[in-house]
Amino acid sequence: MAGGQERVLRRRIKSVLSTRKITKAMELIAAAQIPRSLARIAANRPYRLGMQRLVLEAALGDPAGAAKLLAMPEHVDTALVLFLTGDRGLSGPYNNSSLRAGERLVAKLKGEGTKARLFCVGKKAAAYFRYRGLSVEEHFVGFVDRPTFANAQAIASRLVGPYLEGEAQQVLLVSARYLSAGSQVVQVQQLLPLVVPELPVDDGPKVLKGYTEFEPEVKKLLYFLAPHALESEIFSALLEGAASFHTSQQRAMAAATDNADELSQTLTRVMNRARQDSITTEIMEIVGGAEALRLGK
Amino acid sequence: MATLTVEILSPEAALWRGTASALVARSSEGDFTILPQHTETVGDLVSSIVRVDTDEGAVAFAVHTGYFQVGPGDGEGVTLATVLAGVAERTTEIDVARAQVAKDAAEVQLAAASKGDQSDQTAQFTALAALERAELRLRAAAK
Numbered sequence: 001m002a003g004g005q006e007r008v009l010r011r012r013i014k015s016v017l018s019t020r021k022i023t024k025a026m027e028l029i030a031a032a033q034i035p036r037s038l039a040r041i042a043a044n045r046p047y048r049l050g051m052q053r054l055v056l057e058a059a060l061g062d063p064a065g066a067a068k069l070l071a072m073p074e075h076v077d078t079a080l081v082l083f084l085t086g087d088r089g090l091s092g093p094y095n096n097s098s099l100r101a102g103e104r105l106v107a108k109l110k111g112e113g114t115k116a117r118l119f120c121v122g123k124k125a126a127a128y129f130r131y132r133g134l135s136v137e138e139h140f141v142g143f144v145d146r147p148t149f150a151n152a153q154a155i156a157s158r159l160v161g162p163y164l165e166g167e168a169q170q171v172l173l174v175s176a177r178y179l180s181a182g183s184q185v186v187q188v189q190q191l192l193p194l195v196v197p198e199l200p201v202d203d204g205p206k207v208l209k210g211y212t213e214f215e216p217e218v219k220k221l222l223y224f225l226a227p228h229a230l231e232s233e234i235f236s237a238l239l240e241g242a243a244s245f246h247t248s249q250q251r252a253m254a255a256a257t258d259n260a261d262e263l264s265q266t267l268t269r270v271m272n273r274a275r276q277d278s279i280t281t282e283i284m285e286i287v288g289g290a291e292a293l294r295l296g297k
Numbered sequence: 298m299a300t301l302t303v304e305i306l307s308p309e310a311a312l313w314r315g316t317a318s319a320l321v322a323r324s325s326e327g328d329f330t331i332l333p334q335h336t337e338t339v340g341d342l343v344s345s346i347v348r349v350d351t352d353e354g355a356v357a358f359a360v361h362t363g364y365f366q367v368g369p370g371d372g373e374g375v376t377l378a379t380v381l382a383g384v385a386e387r388t389t390e391i392d393v394a395r396a397q398v399a400k401d402a403a404e405v406q407l408a409a410a411s412k413g414d415q416s417d418q419t420a421q422f423t424a425l426a427a428l429e430r431a432e433l434r435l436r437a438a439a440k
Contacts, residue, residue: 040309047306050381054364057339149308149383212368215324215340224341225364231383235308 006278009271013264020260026090027253030246033145034181037243041178044236051232058225059196062218072193078115078168080159081105082191084175084237085122086245087144092252094176094184094245095124101186102174106134117168121155121238145242152235160227163192171230175237176244184244189237191230299333299374303349305358307385313349313356320378321348322365331367331378338367344429346388346437347380357388359437361430384430391438400431 083102085095102125106116118136120126126139138158143151162168171192176184189195214221303320305313320331323345331338342363349356363382370377403424410420 043310044308046304046311047308047381050304050306050366050379051364054339054366054381057366061339152308153383212337212339215326215329215338218339221339221341228364228383232308 006271006274009267009274013267013271016260016264016267020257020264023253023256023260027250027257030250030253033246034243034250037239037246038178041236041239041243044239048232048236051229055194055225055229056196057212058214058218058222061212061214062222073169076109076112076114076169078117078162079109079170079172080119080162080168081109081116082119082155082159082171082173082175082234083121083125084173084241085120085124085128085144086241087123087141088249089124090252091245091249092255094248095122095128097186098174098176099125099128101188105172105174105188114170117162119155119158121241144238144245147235147238147242149231149235152231152238156227156231156234159191160230173234173237175241176248177237178240178243178247181247184247189233191233192226194226194229299376301331301333301335302370302375302377304377304379305347305349305385306379306381308383312358312385312387315349315351317349317351317378319350320365320380321350322360322380324365331365331376333376334374335367335376335378337369338365340365342380342382344433346433346440347385357437357440358382358385359388359391359433360385361433386434388437388440391434393435393438396431396434396438400428400435403428403431 081102083098085098089095106118109116118129118134119138119140120129120136121140122144123139123141126136126141129136140151140155159171163171170190173189173191175187175189177187178184301317301320303313303315303317304311318332322329322331323343324340325343326340342360342365344361347358347360349358358380360380360382361384363380363385365381366379368377368379369375407421407424407428410417410424
């Protein structure tokens with residue numbers, strides 16, 4: 001029956017429209033989160049730059065000690081790799097591009113004879129590695145949408161221990177960096193040994209010239225500074241990750257909403273044609289029937 | 298004229314920035330004061346109250362460990378003192394009731410962690426740190 005087809009189409013349109021309602025709502029929520037997460041990145045920036053400047057100062061103040069603490073060992077037996085993903089999906093390529101980059105990194109490390117110990121932030125990374133049978137040392141979940149500094153400290157404290165005790169020689173971070181609204185790029189960043197930052201000259205206060213006084217002496221300071229610099233870097237990565245997640249989700253959900261619009265439009269056209277067809281058929285049947293009656297008289 | 302610019306920064310926000318006549322704080326080596334034209338210095342801060350003296354009176358912050366850096370600021374004769382603290386709050390914004398609750402809770406935890414033969418060291422340190430934070434907040438708020 002032609003009327004049956006119409007009913008099926010009507011049901012499909014309804015389901016497409018209700019999905020559209022959900023994607024539209026998610027788009028709006030993500031869009032509302034973006035400015036807030038960007039404001040947090042901006043608020044964190046002076047602290048982060050200050051921390052980097054401090055590391056640079058300390059490194060200039062004690063080149064010998066810094067060389068020992070900051071230099072890459074000749075061979076890395078074990079590396080700690082921290083993955084940053086979201087707790088939720090439906091966010092376009094955000095989670096998967098980080099995970100793919102991470103898997104490539106692990107494979108590369110293996111090729112160099114380095115054992116990777118995995119640490120994951122976000123449910124998605126945990127699920128991904130569990131499915132692939134890779135053991136993950138620790139998961140951190142439940143805060144990636146709105147990370148706090150205490151979260152960063154908790155993560156850093158788990159990484160610093162093995163590093164200072166010599167169990168691992170390198171700490172790497174795989175995360176999406178927020179470059180602009182249009183571009184978020186997955187980067188692999190070395191957290192430890194500390195990377196001495198190269199600050200642009202015109203960015204913030206001037207860098208000192210290496211004749212600075214230190215309190216306490218620079219060796220001690222550098223040793224205590226490393227965990228704090230790590231916390232700072234992890235926190236800013238968490239903030240940028242959150243911003244990237246919201247941006248990516250907003251874009252993905254906007255595309256899904258557009259698709260739903262297009263689909264419901266196409267389905268409505270098909271449905272209208274089907275209805276018209278069934279009406280035409282009915283008229284033909286009535287006319288045909290009436291004609292037959294007339295001829296039969 | 299020589300001036301001093303002070304910045305108090307935490308990871309969540311820049312707490313304060315302005316011109317001051319002095320910065321008073323405590324490092325692991327002892328109390329110190331930074332005046333305009335102080336030499337370039339980098340150091341740590343222990344858990345303490347950091348005071349900034351300005352023309353409109355003193356502004357104080359409870360700083361739970363951190364670092365400071367003194368260097369040249371923007372412009373001629375300007376000294377910039379930057380305080381970097383993981384956790385810091387302005388003394389006027391401290392919630393005394395909450396700090397008191399936190400202090401009591403930390404004391405209970407410390408007692409629980411130190412009890413018996415198998416005293417849990419990690420728990421002891423955590424409780425001690427919490428206690429220290431709460432006490433500093435109360436001291437800072439009382440000032």
